[in-house]
Amino acid sequence: MREVAVIGIGQTKIDEHWDSSLRVLAGDAALAAIHDAGVSGVEAVFVGNMMSGSANHQQHLGAYIADWIGLRYTEAVRVEAACSSGAATFRSAIMAVASGEVDSALAIGVEKMTDSPGAEITAELATAADADWEGEIGISFVALNALVMQRYMYEYQWKHDDFANFSINAHANAVHNPNARFRKAISFSTYQKSPMICEPISVMDASPMGDGAAALVIVPAEMARRINRPVIRVAGSGAATDALAVHDRRDPLWLSAAEKSAKQAYQQAGIGPEQINFFEVHDAFTIMATLSLEACGFAERGQGVRLALENEITPTGRIPIATMGGLKGRGHPVGATGMYQLAETVIQLRGEAGPTQIENARFGMTQNIGGSGSNIITHILQRES
Numbered sequence: 590m591r592e593v594a595v596i597g598i599g600q601t602k603i604d605e606h607w608d609s610s611l612r613v614l615a616g617d618a619a620l621a622a623i624h625d626a627g628v629s630g631v632e633a634v635f636v637g638n639m640m641s642g643s644a645n646h647q648q649h650l651g652a653y654i655a656d657w658i659g660l661r662y663t664e665a666v667r668v669e670a671a672c673s674s675g676a677a678t679f680r681s682a683i684m685a686v687a688s689g690e691v692d693s694a695l696a697i698g699v700e701k702m703t704d705s706p707g708a709e710i711t712a713e714l715a716t717a718a719d720a721d722w723e724g725e726i727g728i729s730f731v732a733l734n735a736l737v738m739q740r741y742m743y744e745y746q747w748k749h750d751d752f753a754n755f756s757i758n759a760h761a762n763a764v765h766n767p768n769a770r771f772r773k774a775i776s777f778s779t780y781q782k783s784p785m786i787c788e789p790i791s792v793m794d795a796s797p798m799g800d801g802a803a804a805l806v807i808v809p810a811e812m813a814r815r816i817n818r819p820v821i822r823v824a825g826s827g828a829a830t831d832a833l834a835v836h837d838r839r840d841p842l843w844l845s846a847a848e849k850s851a852k853q854a855y856q857q858a859g860i861g862p863e864q865i866n867f868f869e870v871h872d873a874f875t876i877m878a879t880l881s882l883e884a885c886g887f888a889e890r891g892q893g894v895r896l897a898l899e900n901e902i903t904p905t906g907r908i909p910i911a912t913m914g915g916l917k918g919r920g921h922p923v924g925a926t927g928m929y930q931l932a933e934t935v936i937q938l939r940g941e942a943g944p945t946q947i948e949n950a951r952f953g954m955t956q957n958i959g960g961s962g963s964n965i966i967t968h969i970l971q972r973e974s
């Protein structure tokens with residue numbers, strides 16, 4: 590397999606984009622990535638998305654987007670893995686280039702959620718849960734994660750307030766990200782007063798919906814090394830699944846798929862969690878960020894919350910997370926999120942992150958979670974020079 594690198598990124602602001610269709614959003618991000626890469630085209634296009642068929646009446650996305658950006662007669666397919674569709678798409682693209690099948694690939698993640706009424710979109714999101722055991726009883730993703738958070742707080746004796754810094758850090762970092770949906774810092778009191786959705790998850794524990802697209806251009810690393818720009822190499826990539834239904838898991842409070850995919854990525858990169866300079870975590874809910882930090886080796890079991898409490902997750906902490914707002918502040922257009930995480934990691938590694946720049950960052954990690962932890966994909970990007 591060849592080494593691969595990212596040479597171009599593009600993204601739209603996450604918002605309620607009433608005036609832009611799915612392909613306009615995807616096209617804007619894709620063309621920005623192609624422009625950033627300085628190439629005239631690519632050999633293959635991969636489009637990540639979760640629910641365009643039901644939410645936007647456009648299931649067939651590969652040719653739809655490729656044609657829109659002027660790439661007719663190019664290979665183009667859609668990739669779906671629920672909320673981890675973005676990272677799954679990136680993984681397909683890097684494998685295509687690493688195998689030698691193509692010399693350039695464009696990975697796009699796009700989702701348009703605000704066209705559908707709230708109840709409808711909540712039901713569509715719930716299709717990422719187990720239809721027979723979870724969807725059947727009408728459970729939403731907020732409710733599913735609330736059950737896990739309840740159990741976690743009971744088991745390890747944490748209070749709701751102890752999770753506040755996940756939200757405070759994400760929103761503080763989102764202030765400096767022009768593509769973030771909520772560019773407003775929040776205080777501890779905002780967190781405390783936030784309306785409860787499904788106890789113990791309040792609005793400030795949950796990532797907001799939104800519309801958006803992000804894209805990356807991937808080429809062989811040897812080609813990237815000939816460009817006069819920092820080389821951002823894909824050092825590691827891992828993917829793993831778990832039982833779809835939470836009650837079927839070995840331990841509902843441990844993300845086994847996160848652990849396995851992170852281990853694969855660490856092994857490929859030849860490093861451990863201590864060498865990761867920042868982590869774009871899947872903070873769809875504060876409890877999910879907590880469990881992800883533990884499974885990836887940044888905290889002991891039941892102690893992920895302590896990293897937030899002790900301010901170790903801020904840009905100057907031991908393991909900075911959500912450095913450009915995370916899902917909480919930037920927004921979570923589900924099938925696009927993994928691609929936003931990767932684009933932000935490239936920005937950090939290029940040294941272009943502004944006030945939330947991580948000093949001397951060499952290794953950035955992303956983790957994109959699908960379902961309530963049933964499909965998890967981890968990537969490690971490295972700045973070579």
Ligand SMILES: CC(=O)SCCNC(=O)CCNC(=O)[C@H](O)C(C)(C)COP(=O)(O)OP(=O)(O)OC[C@H]1O[C@@H](n2cnc3c(N)ncnc32)[C@H](O)[C@@H]1OP(=O)(O)O
Binds near residue numbers: 714791796960962
């Ligand atoms: C593996 C996975 O990734 S699973 C995750 C899948 N994603 C989800 O489940 C989505 C979770 N989020 C939600 O369900 C919704 O966004 C909710 C319940 C948090 C909020 O929904 P609603 O109550 O409909 O929010 P609504 O859009 O009416 O906004 C109400 C206000 O709160 C603000 N707001 C809404 N959500 C958030 C948020 N998460 N953070 C900060 N502010 C928010 C809005 O801007 C709005 O402010 P305004 O009144 O000043 O305009």
